[in-house]
Amino acid sequence: MAEIIRSVKGTRDFYPDEMARRQWLLGQIRETSELFGYQYYDGPCLESIELYAAKSGEELVKEQSFVFPDRSGDLIALRPELTPTLARMVAQKQNELFFPQRWWSFGPFWRYERPQKGRTREFFQWNIDLIGADSLLADAELIALAASFLQRVGLSPDQVSVRVNHRAFANSQLMKLGLNPDQVKEMLRLIDRIDKLPPEIWKEKVLELGIDTLCFEQIQALLADLSLWEESEQLCGIFQHVQHLGLGEYICYDPSITRGLDYYTGTVFEVHDNAGEFRAILGGGHYGNLVADVGGRELAGVGFAMGDVVIDLVLQKFNAYPQELLANDGVFVTIFDEELHAKSELLAAKLRGAGLKTVLPVEIEKLGKQLKYADRVNMRFVLVLGPDEAKAGKVMVKDLVKRDQTLVGEEDLISFLKSAGLPKA
């Protein structure tokens, strides 16, 4: 046998089981987004490299994007993120759009990275943005929306939380300690990495910025002070609004959240599992100027992105996927023999006509085998139409879940099946 050609590194195959989970997740995302009045949109998967050169510029495009020349030689990138596309789409229609706009999207993205747990080269991402709003209420809405999603999929505040910080607030705290703007910027990046580096190494890197020991200790004190947020008018406001929206249990202040992306200027937040087992589930924040880099006028907004990979791991870990994903909701019409074959086909057609999920064998096998197959493909009912039933004008309806069977008259069959809850919504 020839060797099976391997799939591309970092990509995933979605067999029916995985596809069912993906579809369920998309459903939760759609329902959450629409519940808050957000509209579905999408951009192209292919973008000119210049779109990213303007903004993301850094490592994301240079090192981590799939880039290739098209037949005319132009450099094309498989989109590594959606924000630049969003910025372009908004800038193109800036004069005709009214604000704020509430938009959400779900689609594939590609990053040329080393695959590991929670990270693949091809992944799906939920993007959601409130564009053209520059208020605490906007920030609070997105945080509440994230929390609402967590609640909807059945993740509790004990398991996951939205960790919130504020860039400008963190900046001002560091400025107060006498750091210059360059040091502040570098310091925020280091704070972001504090959990990943051993304490000695981390201290070493801080001191390399030209920060003295006294100042280092003051920074440590800031990071240890979990009620520091009370000094921030913005954070106080956001926490209060999210509280009013009924989702306060999910949020907390976390001074180590700073976000790597430069365009965040205000509130920043990430969702993590509380045990710290997985990487960030979702991340986002407030940006002061979305569209300037692609040629538009200044426009603020707030948004976040969630990849499908980590949330899938978390949902599996906490058994949050519903059992009904593998629900038994179909009808299997057995074929007794050649003679009764046509009768079974007529019955199947009738059931399909009534909107019931109906499977008919494509080979006539022993009844035991047909039953076993019906069981394995998660059918709910098996219909047996043998000589006895045919003579009596009835059908034997076998319930694979309840493990019993009932003789039902042909004319009552559809109402019988529907009263048992078929078809599923």
Next chain:
RNA sequence: GUGCCUGUAGCUCAAUGGCAGAGUGCUUCACUGUGGAUGAAGAUGUUGAGGGAUCGAGACCCUUCAGGCACCCCA
């Protein structure tokens, strides 16, 4: 891109440098009008791939591919 760990049946894993195995799953039968259970029988491998040292390699060495973990970066 950097460092470390791991690749044996579809899956989970055994096997002092000396005949490649178990569990599970799969197929068939016991069961010629009834699924999961039980019992019996059966099939399945270039030990990820390529090279090397050795009388002899699944094991040791080199290369490569894939996966995992940490860094980098980020969803």
